[in-house]
Amino acid sequence: MENFVVSARKYRPSDFKSVVGQQHITTTLKNAIKNQHLAQAFLFCGPRGVGKTTCARILAKTINCENKTNDVEACNQCDSCRAFNDNSAFNVHELDAASNNSVDDIRNLVDQVRYAPQKGQYKVYIIDEVHMLSVAAFNAFLKTLEEPPKHAIFILATTEKHKIIPTILSRCQIFDFNRIQINDITEHLKYISGKEGISYEDEALRLIATKADGALRDALSIFDLIVTFSAGNKVTYQEAISNLHILDYDYYFKVTDAILEESISSALLIFDEILKNGFDGHNFLVGLASHLRELLVAKDPATIALMEVSESTKERYKDQSERTTLSFLLSSLNICNQAEISYKASKNQRLHVELVLMKLAKLPHAITLATLAQEESKKKV
Numbered sequence: 316m317e318n319f320v321v322s323a324r325k326y327r328p329s330d331f332k333s334v335v336g337q338q339h340i341t342t343t344l345k346n347a348i349k350n351q352h353l354a355q356a357f358l359f360c361g362p363r364g365v366g367k368t369t370c371a372r373i374l375a376k377t378i379n380c381e382n383k384t385n386d387v388e389a390c391n392q393c394d395s396c397r398a399f400n401d402n403s404a405f406n407v408h409e410l411d412a413a414s415n416n417s418v419d420d421i422r423n424l425v426d427q428v429r430y431a432p433q434k435g436q437y438k439v440y441i442i443d444e445v446h447m448l449s450v451a452a453f454n455a456f457l458k459t460l461e462e463p464p465k466h467a468i469f470i471l472a473t474t475e476k477h478k479i480i481p482t483i484l485s486r487c488q489i490f491d492f493n494r495i496q497i498n499d500i501t502e503h504l505k506y507i508s509g510k511e512g513i514s515y516e517d518e519a520l521r522l523i524a525t526k527a528d529g530a531l532r533d534a535l536s537i538f539d540l541i542v543t544f545s546a547g548n549k550v551t552y553q554e555a556i557s558n559l560h561i562l563d564y565d566y567y568f569k570v571t572d573a574i575l576e577e578s579i580s581s582a583l584l585i586f587d588e589i590l591k592n593g594f595d596g597h598n599f600l601v602g603l604a605s606h607l608r609e610l611l612v613a614k615d616p617a618t619i620a621l622m623e624v625s626e627s628t629k630e631r632y633k634d635q636s637e638r639t640t641l642s643f644l645l646s647s648l649n650i651c652n653q654a655e656i657s658y659k660a661s662k663n664q665r666l667h668v669e670l671v672l673m674k675l676a677k678l679p680h681a682i683t684l685a686t687l688a689q690e691e692s693k694k695k696v
Contacts, residue, residue, distance in 0.1 A: 322535040328369050330388045335503050336495035337366050344374055345387040354488035356460050356469040360476040361492025364530030371470040375407045375439035395435050406432045413444040421452045425459045428467045437468050445471040446478035453480050460486045494529025497623045515550040518625055522555045567606035574675045582672040596668040597658050604651040610636040611644045642682050647675055
């Protein structure tokens with residue numbers, strides 16, 4: 316039986332053009348290679364799973380490529396590229412600073428740096444999780460980082476830039492990686508689904524992209540999980556919801572409809588169903604606040620672009636937002652926000668959420684009365 320390779324490894328980018336959502340980084344690196352303006356120390360910062368180590372490896376492969384393409388990409392044909400792709404390149408050294416963080420580890424690295432490459436122009440040292448180095452190790456590394464031999468290039472990668480001492484930061488060219496946008500992750504998942512012959516629902520892939528919180532590696536891990544769960548080469552929205560234990564949009568639309576109809580009983584029954592399905596009251600509050608925020612955004616055509624949902628879901632938000640007023644949405648968001656802050660301190664958390672639903676259900680009536688009272692006072696004046 317053929318060994319399964321996770322999507323994060325199987326579809327790991329091998330050149331700059333296949334890196335997802337980091338065009339500002341890849342363009343700068345390609346221009347640096349093209350114009351021979353390569354720094355001798357790079358620092359790649361950003362959240363997990365956004366391509367820091369991947370870009371470091373692509374940079375290491377490209378600068379030693381013997382036949383770069385016109386758009387400054389590695390050829391993948393020369394001896395250097397083939398050796399790199401086979402993990403047998405002597406010019407590229409990777410060090411995990413999480414487990415090699417002592418002064419002795421850095422001294423060993425510094426000793427290696429002195430030797431020129433046997434073949435190729437550069438020796439590249441990729442140090443992952445560099446913030447894990449001890450202060451003594453950082454200090455031992457300073458002089459080499461500031462004045463390395465011409466053949467040495469250091470690429471440091473970290474998720475916690477604030478933990479790196481300023482003297483190291485000042486010696487590096489710093490690149491800040493962005494969280495990857497939901498649309499970019501969704502498109503990449505569609506590409507992989509096509510390559511693997513997996514059918515999908517757009518809403519399911521968008522849900523996976525949202526759950527990944529800007530990390531492409533997380534999105535690919537979730538995607539693999541749901542494909543395995545479905546066991547039928549199809550990724551559906553319902554399977555994604557049940558597997559990721561996420562509350563469906565429908566619940567929030569139904570709760571909001573009940574609130575707008577001022578039906579306390581309907582709102583409480585829907586919340587009871589949500590609890591019976593194993594969801595937490597706090598997650599419900601957070602989701603309800605997000606739903607109300609989306610309704611507020613949907614009221615104005617200028618802000619509707621801020622919604623990161625599918626077109627069909629956007630239409631549902633627009634339809635429901637037309638039945639609400641700005642005063643209702645702002646007041647509701649304030650109530651939900653205060654309830655979310657005080658949720659953990661509550662002794663009876665179910666009642667805490669139920670009181671929120673009761674207040675929201677009576678909010679339209681209270682706003683109507685306040686509006687009438689204001690109009691009456693104006694008439695008297």
